[in-house]
Amino acid sequence: MNKTGYFGNWGGSFIPEVLHQTFEDLKEEYQKAKADPAFWQEYLSLMSTYSCRPTPLTHAENLSRHFGGAQIYIKREDLNHTGAHKANNVIGQGLLVKRMGKKRVIAETGAGQHGMATATMAARFGFSCTIYMGEVDVQRQRPNVFWMEKMGATVVPVKDGSRTLKDAINEAFRDWVTNIDDTHYVFGTACGPAPFPEMVAWFQSIIGLEAIKQILAQHGRLPSRIYACVGGGSNAMGIFGRFFQEKGVELVGVEAAGRGISSGMHATRLSGTDASPGVAQGYKTMFLQNEDGQMKETHSVAAGLDYVGVSPILADHWENGRVRFESATDDEVMEALDLTMKMEGIIPALESSHAFVQAFKEAPQLSPSEAIIINMSGRGDKDIFTIAHAFKDPSWKEFIIKRGLEYSKETLSVVI
Amino acid sequence: MNLEQQLKERLKDKEILLMTHIVLGYPSFTVNRQVIRQMIENGVDCIEMQLPFSEPMADGPVILKANQDSLAGGTRIADCLAFGAEMAAAHDIPFLFMTYYNIIFKYGEEPFFARAKEAGIKGFIVPDLPPEQGETFFRLAEEFQIAPILIFAPTSTDERMRELDRVGRGFIYCVARRGVTGKKSEFGADFSDYLRRCRAATAKPLAVGFGIQNRDDVQALIGKADMAVIGSQTIRLVDAQGPEAVGPFIAGLR
Numbered sequence: 203m204n205k206t207g208y209f210g211n212w213g214g215s216f217i218p219e220v221l222h223q224t225f226e227d228l229k230e231e232y233q234k235a236k237a238d239p240a241f242w243q244e245y246l247s248l249m250s251t252y253s254c255r256p257t258p259l260t261h262a263e264n265l266s267r268h269f270g271g272a273q274i275y276i277k278r279e280d281l282n283h284t285g286a287h288k289a290n291n292v293i294g295q296g297l298l299v300k301r302m303g304k305k306r307v308i309a310e311t312g313a314g315q316h317g318m319a320t321a322t323m324a325a326r327f328g329f330s331c332t333i334y335m336g337e338v339d340v341q342r343q344r345p346n347v348f349w350m351e352k353m354g355a356t357v358v359p360v361k362d363g364s365r366t367l368k369d370a371i372n373e374a375f376r377d378w379v380t381n382i383d384d385t386h387y388v389f390g391t392a393c394g395p396a397p398f399p400e401m402v403a404w405f406q407s408i409i410g411l412e413a414i415k416q417i418l419a420q421h422g423r424l425p426s427r428i429y430a431c432v433g434g435g436s437n438a439m440g441i442f443g444r445f446f447q448e449k450g451v452e453l454v455g456v457e458a459a460g461r462g463i464s465s466g467m468h469a470t471r472l473s474g475t476d477a478s479p480g481v482a483q484g485y486k487t488m489f490l491q492n493e494d495g496q497m498k499e500t501h502s503v504a505a506g507l508d509y510v511g512v513s514p515i516l517a518d519h520w521e522n523g524r525v526r527f528e529s530a531t532d533d534e535v536m537e538a539l540d541l542t543m544k545m546e547g548i549i550p551a552l553e554s555s556h557a558f559v560q561a562f563k564e565a566p567q568l569s570p571s572e573a574i575i576i577n578m579s580g581r582g583d584k585d586i587f588t589i590a591h592a593f594k595d596p597s598w599k600e601f602i603i604k605r606g607l608e609y610s611k612e613t614l615s616v617v618i
Numbered sequence: 619m620n621l622e623q624q625l626k627e628r629l630k631d632k633e634i635l636l637m638t639h640i641v642l643g644y645p646s647f648t649v650n651r652q653v654i655r656q657m658i659e660n661g662v663d664c665i666e667m668q669l670p671f672s673e674p675m676a677d678g679p680v681i682l683k684a685n686q687d688s689l690a691g692g693t694r695i696a697d698c699l700a701f702g703a704e705m706a707a708a709h710d711i712p713f714l715f716m717t718y719y720n721i722i723f724k725y726g727e728e729p730f731f732a733r734a735k736e737a738g739i740k741g742f743i744v745p746d747l748p749p750e751q752g753e754t755f756f757r758l759a760e761e762f763q764i765a766p767i768l769i770f771a772p773t774s775t776d777e778r779m780r781e782l783d784r785v786g787r788g789f790i791y792c793v794a795r796r797g798v799t800g801k802k803s804e805f806g807a808d809f810s811d812y813l814r815r816c817r818a819a820t821a822k823p824l825a826v827g828f829g830i831q832n833r834d835d836v837q838a839l840i841g842k843a844d845m846a847v848i849g850s851q852t853i854r855l856v857d858a859q860g861p862e863a864v865g866p867f868i869a870g871l872r
């Protein structure tokens with residue numbers, strides 16, 4: 203019996219016996235795909251025709267001038283099909299599912315972006331699709347639920363536990379152990395049991411592979427620092443991947459400090475001191491848990507960062523010092539988002555805005571001859587309800603009230 | 619006597635053994651105490667006590683809710699260990715701890731084994747700890763002579779079963795079907811084939827769990843397995859009719 207799937211002290215595969223054989227098959231299929239150059243070619247071709255790869259690297263000239271320090275470049279994962287980096291992973295796993303001959307896919311989702319991407323892929327490849335989503339997130343991300351259902355997926359609101367991402371993951375596992383024969387679980391981030399962390403990071407590595415070429419072409423040399431938000435860690439692993447070997451490039455992961463680390467209402471696993479080593483959801487990492495090993499509630503304005511665990515690969519790079527971890531509060535995030543919209547006409551997702559916060563804090567310390575890259579993992583228009591609410595936008599409120607009245611009249615007249 | 623010997627001893631005068639399951643602290647330790655007394659007075663042979671965990675990945679809705687309610691009611695792991703010790707001292711049947719690996723990992727594996735040994739616990743069932751991930755755990759189990767009970771599933775290959783049999787102790791827990799705890803299982807021809815494969819892979823007693831709800835289910839296992847495991851059904855019963863309903867239910871199973 204071999205002990206694979208570890209990154210330093212982290213990772214592994216802590217799964218019920220009923221899943222053992224499925225994971226053996228998945229590991230084998232993944233290794234075969236990885237060794238087959240035709241697989242990656244097919245992946246690239248699909249990503250360039252069905253999605254929008256390569257995504258551009260935008261020089262944010264106004265923001266760079268505003269902060270008066272490093273040249274700020276933005277890697278535009280928002281321009282992927284479905285509006286986030288999640289498509290990279292989902293299309294890759296979709297191709298694997300085709301190879302494995304399975305007919306049904308399931309997924310968990312927090313922000314709804316991964317669910318959206320999975321529903322899209324399922325529609326395109328002709329798989330049936332069920333998405334598990336915490337009830338709290340269903341409320342926060344209603345528009346994504348609408349689109350998932352429109353694309354033919356069944357969305358199941360999860361009412362257990364904290365009713366967020368971790369509970370959706372548990373529920374997806376429960377479905378999987380029941381329906382393993384025909385179902386693949388499209389895990390959404392670089393977490394979970396092996397081979398998911400490594401496999402998801404592999405599909406996402408396309409971000410960094412493009413970015414290194416783009417920054418060399420546009421800036422003439424490597425960036426000084428790269429910033430990415432960290433929920434489960436997949437977009438961060440994606441942009442960091444190619445740069446791990448470039449020792450002069452500092453890599454910065456930004457977690458959600460929510461209402462502030464001292465408030466206890468946050469999701470900082472590696473940048474704070476509240477997390478401790480644990481084993482849950484099939485893998486070993488730093489978890490936000492109490493002394494008994496029970497998972498805690500987390501908080502972030504960004505549903506996609508609102509999670510108790512973190513990629514075991516990032517936990518390893520935290521321990522070995524290759525990646526520096528910082529955090530951004532909900533309030534700082536709204537400010538950075540506002541500034542980016544006003545100065546560049548770009549709307550980052552609330553998740554991505556965390557990376558912008560830290561980059562804005564550090565850009566002035568660097569010289570204008572240096573470059574930094576912010577990974578913009580997704581677009582913010584999906585968050586319109588949350589963002590409009592956080593900005594307390596009066597005309598939006600008025601619109602919602604009017605629309606609500608119209609709808610309630612319609613239902614009333616039906617009832618009467 | 620170790621757990622395997624204890625069960626084999628009991629099998630000398632019973633056609634089939636009964637193992638029951640409770641979630642500690644649900645609905646309360648007081649009710650747990652009453653339920654356990656009724657189970658034992660009505661001939662249960664072994665009891666697995668589940669230490670609640672916030673992420674019980676392998677459990678269905680009934681046990682999941684019991685875990686959550688127990689934790690919401692303030693159940694602590696220290697209370698569970700003390701309760702385990704109290705039960706093992708009071709009753710003359712083997713008691714097991716069932717929980718998820720994080721509970722043991724976070725407590726510290728060695729202290730947890732030491733505490734459980736002191737409490738008189740005979741075995742552990744940890745559904746999310748496969749042998750290849752639990753080097754320390756399985757070494758400590760041998761050292762402390764607490765049986766690490768392993769699980770066979772219908773998806774396990776013959777080779778995998780033999781591998782699990784080498785590492786597992788006490789008995790083998792065969793899950794009757796794919797899925798999580800709580801739903802009804804079908805005991806058809808496929809099921810008999812599966813149990814034959816299990817039997818061929820191990821000389822240890824075979825327990826069958828997941829979806830066993832009534833006398834017919836238990837009777838159907840006679841001759842094919844050594845122990846029937848009743849899980850979610852007693853929780854449902856206590857929820858609906860109170861702890862007094864457990865005695866007659868258990869008495870009616872054999």
Ligand SMILES: Cc1ncc(COP(=O)(O)O)c(C=O)c1O
Pocket residue numbers: 286287288312313314315316390391392431432433434435436437438505506507551553554579580581
């Ligand atoms: C736009 C966006 N960015 C980031 C994340 C966080 O995930 P990860 O850390 O895996 O990139 C999500 C998750 O839903 C997301 O939708």
